[in-house]
Structure formats: C-alpha cells, structure tokens
Amino acid sequence: MDAAPALPEDWTSSSPDASDVADLLDLLRRHERTARGWPSASRAAVETDVCGRGAATRRHLLLRDGSGVARGWATVHDRAAARVVIAVVVDPDLDAASADDVAAYLFEWAREQAADLGRERGVELTQMDSGAFADDPRQQLWLTGRGFLRMRSWWQMSRPVTPEEGNEDAFPPPGEGVIVRLVAREGDAMPDEEDLRTVHDILETSFTDHFNSHQESFDEFVARLREDPGHRWDHWWIAELERDGMTPLPVGALVGSVSPGTDGEPDGSYVEYLGVLAAARGRGVARSLLHAVIADAARRGRDRVGLEVDADSPTGATALYEAVGFATKYVTQSWHRDLPVA
Known part of the structure; x- marks a missing residue:
C-alpha cells in the first residue's frame, strides 16, 4: 500500500x-x-x-x-x-x-x-x-x-453581517447573569496571561466530549494560533457568570480571527474556537459570544462571519448556528490513518 x-x-x-x-x-x-x-x-x-x-x-x-x-x-x-x-x-x-x-x-x-x-x-x-x-x-x-478512513463531515458555515448589527441595541443583552468581555489587555501589549490561560482551560475542558479531541499544552495552543496571519488578540472573548459576592466565574470562550477577502471582497471574521463548559450550557452563553463577534465584525466594516462545525456535534451546536443566521456554504471531510511509528 x-x-x-x-x-x-x-x-x-x-x-x-x-x-x-x-x-x-x-x-x-x-x-x-x-x-x-x-x-x-x-x-x-x-x-x-x-x-x-x-x-x-x-x-x-x-x-x-x-x-x-x-x-x-x-x-x-x-x-x-x-x-x-x-x-x-x-x-x-x-x-x-x-x-x-x-x-x-x-x-x-x-x-x-x-x-x-x-x-x-x-x-x-x-x-x-x-x-x-x-x-x-x-x-x-x-x-x-x-x-485512510473517512471519519467525519464538517459544515463550513457563513453568516452575512450588516452595518446596523454594529449598533449597541442590535442584539438582545446576554442572558441573566452572563457577562461577555474581551481578554484583558493594555494597548498593544500581550493580553493578561491569566485570561489567556482561562481561554485555553475552557476550550480544553469543553471539547473533551468532541470528536478527535487532543490535549494541547498552553504554550503549544498560543504559539499555534499566533502563527495564523489572521490572528488578532482583540478577537478573543471570555464569557462569565456573575456570583453574589464573588468574582465572576469564566464559563465560555470564543477565539476569532480575520478572514481575508479574496478577489476584491471585503474581509470577514472567523470563529476559530467557541467553547462553553457543560455546567453552563443552556444559559445563552454561546449565543451571547456569537452576538459579540458578529457585532464586532459589523463595527469593523466586515461583511460576514464564518465558522466550522462537526455535522454530528454532540452539543447540538448546528441548531444554534442556524438559529443565529449561519448557513452551510460547503462541506469538508476528515480522513484518518493510525500509523505505527517503530
């Protein structure tokens, strides 16, 4: 063979x-x-x-x-x-x-x-x-x-963005007790390391029940994402839940990037990762994070937001994306082969 x-x-x-x-x-x-x-x-x-x-x-x-x-x-x-x-x-x-x-x-x-x-x-x-x-x-x-064996199909989804969606009242406020914010950062400096580790921890934990999840160290995670020419620190969000008399609890994260336009098209935004801890699902956290990246794209003059989703997602993410206005543009496949190394 x-x-x-x-x-x-x-x-x-x-x-x-x-x-x-x-x-x-x-x-x-x-x-x-x-x-x-x-x-x-x-x-x-x-x-x-x-x-x-x-x-x-x-x-x-x-x-x-x-x-x-x-x-x-x-x-x-x-x-x-x-x-x-x-x-x-x-x-x-x-x-x-x-x-x-x-x-x-x-x-x-x-x-x-x-x-x-x-x-x-x-x-x-x-x-x-x-x-x-x-x-x-x-x-x-x-x-x-x-x-190789065909393992999975992935929907490559896109949602159009209009300038009006950059207005403060374009989307309903986050769910009760949900706070959505950018990772902390001063000027053009690196973001707060604790926030970056929070994003990494949330994504690692929330994806454990996803297909082909592989553990990735914090250093590898940050280095890999910084390789992407579309990487931008001001496209990273954290979602938190308020707690009486206590520091808000981080429960969700979204990592976005710039999706460059081709053949004269304007740039778009792309959702590299979106994860919500299992205990916080069903409270509108993912929807609020999506609203944040859509509104941000509108304010930047972009015309679309894209993302990839497992066609057989165990979290029902496809239904959420369709409800927020995403539609499948094309489909890709994952193919795997296990290779003995010795």
Missing part, C-alpha cells in the same frame, strides 16, 4: 522556500477551484506555512515537472503529540495517470515524515489527519488507497 512510483527523470523535488510561494499559491488555488468550485487561499497563509511563523512545525515537499511547473505539494504539520496533519495538493491539470503517481509519491513522503515526527515525539502510534472537500472524489479515492 505504501510503495510509491518513481517520478519522471526530468522532474524535481525540493523543500520550498519564499521564492516558491507564488507558484504554490497558484497550484493551491487551481486545486480549490476544481475541487470546491472557487479559490480562497491567500498569499499570506502560504507564506506563513512555508517561510513564516508556521514553518517551524511544518515540513514541505514541492514537485516540479520538466518545464518547472509546480505540479504537487505535500505538507506535514506537527500538530500535537501523536497527531500530524497531512495536506496533499495535486495539479488538476495533470492527466489522470500522472496525477495518481504524483499523489502516491506525496502521500508516501508524508507517511515517512509522520513516522519520523512520531519518533521525535517518543510515541509508538501517531494519527495522520488529512481532509478532502465533500465534492472531490479524486482526493477521496487517493486517501482510501493510502489506508
């Missing part, structure tokens, strides 16, 4: 750098246009992964044909202990036989890198986590052939 064909003699393989970013972006956008229907990849995101903040935790392989055209690109992201995220992009303009060979070569390289990272982490088994658009049978066929 893991044998890979040799590349044509005039093809080259390399670890890409800044000089390859433009070609990688073109390749990725060609893939997105064919597999989903439209491109959305940004130069900033590719730069971050290849030669920016995200490069330290990622390994890349770029394949070029004899004419120097970028035809394939694989990325292996050391996401957490015993988990790597695999991305394989193959030029949709290749003929079917050549595309199959390129995919096999890249997936085998990714397997080798995943095993190497697992050994560095000192684990015996690591999870290779990859994905595909729901309407991309070619990628799904390759994943199946390399031993």
